[in-house]
């Protein structure tokens with residue numbers, strides 16, 4: 001797991017470090033690492049044409065010092081200054097000395113560049129570029145681009161990009177992973193994220209970027225002494241006559257997600273029985289009559305009185321529950337159904353469902369998920385390109401494996417069933433949700449490799465995804 005930090009945390013750590021180190025030392029470390037990464041991206045530094053986009057802050061200073069190092073190695077380096085009067089003075093001196101050439105910002109000067117170094121704005125940046133900075137971002141769009149610390153136009157806390165932002169192939173980020181480089185549009189605009197250690201002393205963080213090894217460490221593996229009950233029994237209250245498919249998909253995902261046994265009390269027993277003979281179907285039982293270690297409730301359930309009664313029954317049990325889709329709509333009407341639960345609850349809203357239950361997520365998705373989790377006393381998995389999982393205590397995980405191909409009908413049902421299987425195995429709710437999001441994303445990527453995938457294709461890849469994650 002990699003810690004993710006806020007801009008305020010990074011600024012505080014930087015000023016501590018600056019108080020201990022000789023003046024300018026941090027920027028020299030940053031610029032040195034940046035120039036090494038730039039050089040590695042060029043076939044050869046000598047004779048290469050590098051264009052620096054230079055803002056008026058320290059982000060521009062990093063670019064100028066790195067550009068000076070590349071110029072000293074024989075590159076032809078042009079610096080386009082957004083605001084010549086405010087360009088980093090020492091950086092400019094070093095750049096001139098190395099025979100770099102500074103110009104007023106003109107997008108035409110980017111033509112033919114082998115490498116663009118985006119040093120317009122860093123952690124002091126706001127979402128969205130306008131005016132000449134936007135024109136420079138446009139001119140760089142199809143050129144090999146390295147962003148200094150954060151792509152300009154990306155909010156380093158939230159990842160929001162407003163209108164226009166730089167699209168980088170590589171982002172060389174200093175000292176810590178800022179939340180805006182792994183969230184929202186920022187996660188994509190960064191390209192490949194390379195973290196440079198500046199020797200900062202960062203505070204312990206409660207936000208984490210998931211890695212495959214984290215998922216491997218928590219995926220349940222049956223031991224010799226396990227039986228189907230000890231591995232975890234999942235109950236499904238999903239599917240209805242009208243929306244039978246959602247129940248089938250969620251059930252299938254629980255089956256393939258590693259549960260020891262799956263029980264079904266939903267409203268579409270026949271299709272589930274036909275598709276998954278291993279599932280124990282309880283057509284006339286109520287949730288309290290069925291022993292499980294976790295419930296999945298909501299996909300395809302409908303929102304009528306029967307659905308509401310079933311949901312209320314499930315939520316009144318004392319085992320973990322993952323509630324999705326129609327269950328979220330119903331909970332939004334009666335939030336006390338989950339607020340007072342004794343066992344953990346996970347909800348997995350997309351933006352419109354989130355809006356029903358907690359208001360609009362807005363650009364700060366991490367803060368929105370944390371706020372909803374605290375308010376509802378539930379783990380909230382806010383779906384998105386970078387899915388965020390927040391626990392009521394503020395612990396949060398960001399999943400990097402998402403793919404836009406997962407935005408397909410039924411894909412969420414597959415995620416719900418998998419979370420149910422992991423909850424039933426005894427995993428803590430926030431980790432169960434986060435690990436499931438990770439594996440679901442890997443399954444989505446595998447499914448998309450053969451062409452546009454359906455939810456059934458994602459489900460079909462789930463075993464393979466879990467298998468490869470388990471073995472590493």
Ligand SMILES: NC(=O)C1=CN([C@@H]2O[C@H](COP(=O)(O)OP(=O)(O)OC[C@H]3O[C@@H](n4cnc5c(N)ncnc54)[C@H](O)[C@@H]3O)[C@@H](O)[C@H]2O)[C@@H](O)CC1
Nearest residue numbers: 014026027030057058059062121122123124125126128149
């Ligand atoms: N503080 C430190 O110790 C270090 C900072 N470093 C660099 O310094 C950067 C932060 O520098 P600064 O605090 O000077 O801030 P920036 O260089 O990120 O931004 C400078 C100013 O530009 C303006 N601005 C921001 N976004 C804009 C937008 N979209 N449109 C128009 N104007 C905008 C703002 O007024 C902002 O204060 C880091 O990202 C990193 O690259 C590194 O040198 C390492 C050491």
Ligand SMILES: [K+]
Nearest residue numbers: 118121150152
């Ligand atoms: K930048």
